Amino acid sequence: MKNYRTCAALVLGAIIASQHLALSASAAPGSVTANKTANPMQQNQVNVLSQLPAVAIQAGISVRLANVQLAKGDGGNSLTYTLLYSNTSSSTYKLFNVFSKITTPAGASLKSSPIPEDKTKLEVPPKEQLAITYYVNVSKTASLQGLSISLFGFDFSGSDYQKKLGSFTVPAAYTPYVQQGLSKQITISNLPVSLKPESLQIFSFNNKIYAKVALSLTNQGAKVLATPGHRVFLESSGGSAFELMLDSASRDYKVQSGENKKIFYLAELPAYIPTTRMSLIITRENAELKADLPVVSFRLPEASYPSLEVNAYAVKKFGVSSNTIETQLKQASVSSTGEKALWTLKLRIRNAGNKAVTLPAYELSVTAKEGYSFPVNSKALASLTLKPLEEKILQFSAEVPLNVNQSTLKLQMVEPAAEGKTIFPTAMYKIPYSLEMTNSIASEYILDSSFGTFGAVLESVQRMPWTTEDLLVGTIRIRNVRDAAVTLPAFTGTIHAGQTALDAPVQVVAAASSQQLAAGASAVYYVIGKLPYEQSLDQLRIGLNSGTGDTTEPFLSLKTQQVVPGMSATGDNTTFKIDTAGKRAEVKERRTLLYPGASQNILYTELEVSSLEARRAELSKLVAYYKTPDNTYYEAEVSQSALAAGPKGKSLVSVWSKLPASIDASQLTLFAGEGVSENKLTTPDGTPTAYINPKALTLHIQTPAALVTLGSGVPLFPYTFTVTQATGAVSEGQDTLSVNLTYTLAKDNQYDMGANAHKLVVQLTDPLGQTQERTLVPGTDLVTGKFLSYSMTLTSNAYKTLRSGKFLVTLYDEFQGERILLGSQSYSLTYTPAAKAPEITTAPKNAANPDPGGSL
Numbered sequence: 001m002k003n004y005r006t007c008a009a010l011v012l013g014a015i016i017a018s019q020h021l022a023l024s025a026s027a028a029p030g031s032v033t034a035n036k037t038a039n040p041m042q043q044n045q046v047n048v049l050s051q052l053p054a055v056a057i058q059a060g061i062s063v064r065l066a067n068v069q070l071a072k073g074d075g076g077n078s079l080t081y082t083l084l085y086s087n088t089s090s091s092t093y094k095l096f097n098v099f100s101k102i103t104t105p106a107g108a109s110l111k112s113s114p115i116p117e118d119k120t121k122l123e124v125p126p127k128e129q130l131a132i133t134y135y136v137n138v139s140k141t142a143s144l145q146g147l148s149i150s151l152f153g154f155d156f157s158g159s160d161y162q163k164k165l166g167s168f169t170v171p172a173a174y175t176p177y178v179q180q181g182l183s184k185q186i187t188i189s190n191l192p193v194s195l196k197p198e199s200l201q202i203f204s205f206n207n208k209i210y211a212k213v214a215l216s217l218t219n220q221g222a223k224v225l226a227t228p229g230h231r232v233f234l235e236s237s238g239g240s241a242f243e244l245m246l247d248s249a250s251r252d253y254k255v256q257s258g259e260n261k262k263i264f265y266l267a268e269l270p271a272y273i274p275t276t277r278m279s280l281i282i283t284r285e286n287a288e289l290k291a292d293l294p295v296v297s298f299r300l301p302e303a304s305y306p307s308l309e310v311n312a313y314a315v316k317k318f319g320v321s322s323n324t325i326e327t328q329l330k331q332a333s334v335s336s337t338g339e340k341a342l343w344t345l346k347l348r349i350r351n352a353g354n355k356a357v358t359l360p361a362y363e364l365s366v367t368a369k370e371g372y373s374f375p376v377n378s379k380a381l382a383s384l385t386l387k388p389l390e391e392k393i394l395q396f397s398a399e400v401p402l403n404v405n406q407s408t409l410k411l412q413m414v415e416p417a418a419e420g421k422t423i424f425p426t427a428m429y430k431i432p433y434s435l436e437m438t439n440s441i442a443s444e445y446i447l448d449s450s451f452g453t454f455g456a457v458l459e460s461v462q463r464m465p466w467t468t469e470d471l472l473v474g475t476i477r478i479r480n481v482r483d484a485a486v487t488l489p490a491f492t493g494t495i496h497a498g499q500t501a502l503d504a505p506v507q508v509v510a511a512a513s514s515q516q517l518a519a520g521a522s523a524v525y526y527v528i529g530k531l532p533y534e535q536s537l538d539q540l541r542i543g544l545n546s547g548t549g550d551t552t553e554p555f556l557s558l559k560t561q562q563v564v565p566g567m568s569a570t571g572d573n574t575t576f577k578i579d580t581a582g583k584r585a586e587v588k589e590r591r592t593l594l595y596p597g598a599s600q601n602i603l604y605t606e607l608e609v610s611s612l613e614a615r616r617a618e619l620s621k622l623v624a625y626y627k628t629p630d631n632t633y634y635e636a637e638v639s640q641s642a643l644a645a646g647p648k649g650k651s652l653v654s655v656w657s658k659l660p661a662s663i664d665a666s667q668l669t670l671f672a673g674e675g676v677s678e679n680k681l682t683t684p685d686g687t688p689t690a691y692i693n694p695k696a697l698t699l700h701i702q703t704p705a706a707l708v709t710l711g712s713g714v715p716l717f718p719y720t721f722t723v724t725q726a727t728g729a730v731s732e733g734q735d736t737l738s739v740n741l742t743y744t745l746a747k748d749n750q751y752d753m754g755a756n757a758h759k760l761v762v763q764l765t766d767p768l769g770q771t772q773e774r775t776l777v778p779g780t781d782l783v784t785g786k787f788l789s790y791s792m793t794l795t796s797n798a799y800k801t802l803r804s805g806k807f808l809v810t811l812y813d814e815f816q817g818e819r820i821l822l823g824s825q826s827y828s829l830t831y832t833p834a835a836k837a838p839e840i841t842t843a844p845k846n847a848a849n850p851d852p853g854g855s856l
Contacts, residue, residue, distance in 0.1 A: 048174045055151050055166030057098055060089030061124070063151060065168040066131060069176050069294035070144055071283045072233070072241050076137040078283070078291045080115065081149055084131050087124040094123050095132075098153050098165065102136055105146035112136035115293065116286065135293060142239055144170045177279055178298045183216075186282075186296050188228045191221030193255075195282075195296065198262060200303045202275045203424070209269040210424050213244060213280060213300065216262050219255040226254050230284050231292055234267050234300075237277040242267045244280075245422050253322060261322070266422040275303045308425055309410065312432040320360070323353025325386075329411055329429040330393065331545070333557065341406055343398045344496060344541075345376070345431065351386035358385045361416045362426065366398045369408040374400050376411070380503060393545075395494055395501030407433045444479070447556055451546065452486040455479040458558040459524075461540060463565050464673075464694060465625055465633040470533040471690050472502070474542040476525045476558065480517040488515045488523060489546035491555065495529035496541040502529035507690060508544065509676045512581055528676065528690045537563055566631050567671045569696030576695035577612070580674060580681065583620045584612040585645075587672065590652070591717075592699045594665050595818035600658050602818045603665050605699065606717070607653040607672070608751070611645040618644045621675035621682040623691035624655045626668045634659055636670075639754035642685035652718070652751035656816065670697045707823025714811050714822045716760055718748040719778040721811065724787060726827040728807045730799050732834040737766055737794040739807060744786045745778060761812035761819060766794055767805025767829065775814060805829050 054062040067082040079102065087093050101111050112134035114121065124130045141147070148169040155163035178184045183196035198214040211234055219225045232244040244265035246253075255261045269275070278300045283292035310316045315328045331346035343366065351357055361383065364376035380394045400406065411429040444455040459475040472495055480486055493508040494501065511524040527542050543557040575588040587609050595602040603626060611617055624636040640653040655672070659665060672695060674681055675688025682688045707714055710723035725742040741762070760782065763773040772794050776782050782790065810824035 048171050049168075052168050052171070054086075055168070057093075057151065057153060057165055060087060060091075061093050062086050062088075063098075063166075065149060067133075068144055068147075068149075068170055068174070069297065070138070070142075071281055071292050071294035072142065072235075072239075073283075073292045075290060076139045077141055078293050079112075079136050079138045079141070079147075080133055080294055081112075082131055082133045083149075083151075084129060085124045086129050087126055090126045092123050092125055096122065098151055100134060100149055100151050102138070103148045103150065104138055104141045105143065106141070108139075108141075110136050110138065116288070135289065135291070137291060144174065144176065145172055146170070176294075176297050178296065180299045180301055182298075184296050184298070185220070188230075189225060191219060191223060191225050193225060194218040194220055195298075197280050197298045197300050200275075200278060200300045202303045202305050203308055204305075205308060205425055207271070209271050209273065209275070210422070211242075211244075211267045211269055211275070211278075211303075212247070212424075213265045213267075214262055215265065215280070216260060217255055218260045219257055222257050224254055224256055227252055228284075230282050230295060232265055233281040233283070234265075234269075235279040235281050235297075236273050236275075238274065240273060241281065242269055242273075247319075247422075247424070250319070250322075264319070266424050268422050268424075278303065308428045310427050310429045312430045316427045316429070317352075318426055321355075321357050323351060323355060323357045325357070325359070326350040326352050327413075327427065329431065332431045333434055334406060336402060339402050341400045341402050341404075343400060343409075343431070344501070345396045345398065345411060346494065346545075347394050347396065347411075347429075348391065349384070349386065349394065350391040351388055354388050356385060356387050358383060363414045363416055364396060365412050365414075366400060366431070367410045367412050367428070368400070368404045370404060372404060373412070374398050377500070380501070392504050393492060393494075394504060395496065397496070397500060409433075445558075446481065451489055451555075453481045454556075455481055456556050456558065458542065458560055461542070461560060461563045462567075463537070463563050464567055464691075465533070465635070466530060466690060467635060468533070469530045470535075472497070472529045472531060472540070472563070473690070473692055474527040474540075474558075476527060476542070476544065476556075477522050478517075478525065479522040480519055483519045485516060485518045488517055489555070490515070491525060491544045491546060493527040493529070494541075494543040494545065494557075495527060496543075497531050497535060497537055498539055502531055507676060507679045509679055509681065509692065526676070526692045528692070530690070537561075566633075567625075567627060567694050567696070569669055569671075569698075572698045573696045574698060576672075576697065578620055578674065578693070578695075580620060580693070582613065582617055583674070583681065584617075585619055586610045586612060587695070587697070589670075589697055589699060592701045593815075593820060594701050594703075595815050595820055597661070597818045599661055601661055601663070601665065602656055602816050603659055603668065603701075604654070604656040604815060605670055607655060607697075609640075609645075609651045609653055611647065611649045611651075613645075614647050616644050616646050618684055619651060621684050621686055621688055622653055622655075622672045623675045623688050623694075624670060624672045625694075626657050626659070627671055628663065629667055634668075639757065640684060641752035641754050642683075643752045644684075645752060650751050652753045654754065654757070658816070666699075666701055668699060670699055671695065672697065704820070704822075706821045708825065710809060710811065710823055710825045716758055716778060716813055716822065718751065718753065718756070719760075719784075720746045720748075721760060721778070721782070722746075723809065723825070726809055726825070727830060728827060729830045729832065730802050731832040733800050735795055735797050735799050737796070737799050737802075737807070737829070739764055739792045739794070739809075741790045741792075741809070743782070743788055743790060745782050745784045745788070747779070747784050757815060759814040761814045762790075762792070763808075763810040763812065764792055764794060765808040765810065766796070766799075767802065767807065768796065768798055770794060770796055802829070803831050 049065050054064045056062050064084045066084045069080045071078045103109050115133045115135050118132045121132050148167050150167040151165045152162045153165050183194050185194045196216045198216050201212040203210040233241045234244050235241045244267045247264045247266050250263035280298040280300050282295045284295055285292050317326050328348040330348045333344050335342050362381045364378040366374045376396050376398045409431040413426045444457045457477045459477050461474045464471045491508045493506040495506050507528040509526040541559045544555045546555040578585045590606040590608045592605040622638050624638055626634040634657045636655045636657040638655050641651050673691035674693050675691050677689040713720045713722045722744040728739045730737050760776045765771045806826045806828050808826045811822040812819040813822050
């Protein structure tokens with residue numbers, strides 16, 4: 001019998017030990033500790049469990065109940081509780097000698113197991129304490145009231161080999177919830193983290209109820225805390241639970257050491273759920289246990305019920321990726337066509353944060369009081385990225401039937417739908433009602449504003465090529481009607497092609513730098529936008545808005561159907577003038593060359609730009625196109641000096657483009673305009689994003705004759721290359737032909753120039769027809785100066801027997817991979833015979849000293 005009981009004890013001990021070892025630590029709840037700064041009310045809740053009597057297991061070993069948590073789940077509710085083992089003895093206590101069970105209020109007895117983190121805690125060292133958290137699925141048990149936890153030890157005298165050592169009954173006064181306004185410290189990813197719910201907001205939208213919870217999180221650890229894999233639930237006073245999802249502003253958050261961050265959760269609730277006395281439950285999913293283990297729970301602050309509506313012209317702020325985004329519906333105007341009202345809406349968006357942010361692709365719609373919703377093309381919001389403090393003003397359009405009340409419309413902004421995401425409106429902007437001003441081209445209209453009274457004329461609208469798009473340039477003249485001088489505001493612009501707003505940015509360039517406008521004087525502004533070149537235009541609206549930021553207001557709006565397509569020229573235009581104040585200049589063609597290629601040609605034009613200013617001035621950055629008679633445009637590359645020109649100073653601007661070989665280059669016209677970028681004329685070293693005031697030049701293609709002598713100077717503007725002497729030498733028995741050029745390189749410095757892309761190709765042809773060439777950059781590979789030397793070497797076995805002949809030096813002007821022959825000249829070779837080797841006399845053999853290799 002003794003052996004049988006010993007064997008049974010060993011078996012039971014192995015079973016109990018296996019319960020500790022069987023669980024994986026892959027997913028476990030963060031451990032919960034009481035916040036040391038908790039007030040007495042919270043401390044009393046914690047002391048409810050600590051006041052329970054300890055259970056003595058054996059001499060020197062006792063157990064206390066430290067924490068009890070309950071979380072609901074689809075596969076049954078999860079209960080966790082923590083037992084604190086104290087060992088005051090001098091020996092290690094083995095935990096497989098004791099185990100625990102729970103008894104539910106309904107009377108069910110259930111065995112628990114250690115959570116994965118604690119599965120390796122198998123003994124309590126002497127004079128120490130050890131906390132172990134246990135887990136059990138309690139099925140549908142939804143309350144801790146009346147629940148008891150019992151401890152058992154092995155007793156082989158009983159029929160079931162176990163003996164009840166004691167129990168804990170959860171007091172009626174105990175609640176697992178941290179009370180309102182208090183924080184709790186938990187451990188996440190081995191980091192101490194303090195949590196505190198800040199607010200609960202309830203919103204009504206589309207006959208639904210939405211809850212938004214703000215949770216304050218403080219990382220008290222030494223490392224960065226990334227978004228933990230916890231689940232968060234909102235629990236009603238009746239016990240219903242709804243999973244909360246992080247909103248777009250809080251997804252993938254990181255909290256630095258010592259940082260406090262507020263994160264937001266959203267959930268959709270049934271309309272019948274009461275929203276008072278709600279709680280926040282945080283759990284962590286354990287994949288192996290297939291259960292959500294409770295971590296901590298809070299009583300939430302009482303709910304507030306804010307409105308989603310944003311008053312007309314008011315600023316609405318919200319978070320995206322931890323950045324604050326400011327939005328404002330700045331302008332709305334309406335016109336009618338047929339039975340529809342055509343709304344134009346202008347939305348200001350500003351990144352007020354400290355890092356770049358990409359906005360969600362918000363979905364926009366116009367909602368009516370009658371319950372209808374009308375779509376808004378929100379393409380401009382797709383993948384919109386804003387740098388810190390960057391602001392953009394986007395324009396949208398919507399069609400609303402005229403039989404709908406137009407004065408009560410709202411612009412609704414909703415985050416895009418995504419799997420596992422609560423669709424919740426970001427804002428609902430009240431749309432201010434105002435009729436759109438109508439105008440026609442070339443007529444002056446009087447307008448009153450806070451800046452004064454003005455006459456406005458839409459002088460012209462040009463549609464011109466721009467890379468893969470078209471430019472729309474509206475020229476607006478504003479006249480000061482009053483008798484006193486006024487100061488015009490800084491303007492921003494809008495352009496609508498039909499009912500579609502052009503993509504931002506729309507540039508506004510002032511012809512004059514001063515914003516002061518004398519009585520009767522006028523100022524000219526260019527409003528510039530881009531649109532797809534294939535898009536047709538039936539109506540164009542161009543607007544100017546005053547101010548920037550929060551003070552932006554509509555200044556004027558002009559509408560026309562008269563758009564001048566393309567660029568036109570009349571007569572033989574050999575020169576044109578740039579009349580922009582501070583940049584006045586005369587432009588004329590210096591020369592035009594055609595570099596022929598196999599499948600394409602390069603048309604190259606040099607423009608001489610002479611400053612007409614009486615002071616040092618930065619000349620306009622030019623943008624150029626070659627135009628065919630059938631209105632096909634070829635974009636040209638432009639290279640010009642970044643230096644300011646002195647009075648009467650000259651600058652050389654290089655313009656070129658690659659053309660199909662089938663194009664008759666003699667029929668092309670060159671158009672050059674003034675480059676603009678960032679709402680002003682582009683500086684000479686800047687990069688234009690558009691252009692204004694294009695002017696035409698008639699081209700005269702030159703075909704320079706190839707020179708037959710290189711000693712009189714070969715032009716490669718601004719350089720002249722002169723070969724004063726060329727020598728070539730071969731030596732008998734040698735496989736090399738050495739060539740040395742003595743040259744002079746001079747440079748014409750009368751022009752300021754940009755980067756010079758012309759290269760000099762030196763080609764050598766030996767008497768056998770073998771060629772070798774070098775591509776040289778004048779001024780770099782070839783330095784300027786007189787009677788300088790440049791050497792080249794050709795190699796061939798045939799040179800070993802070559803006695804005479806001529807070699808040919810051919811020069812090419814190479815530009816962008818294509819060439820023009822400049823000239824060639826042949827020169828005689830110099831032959832050097834091999835030196836004759838001296839005779840060697842052989843001494844006779846000495847008979848007295850026979851060959852030692854001879855026979856014996």
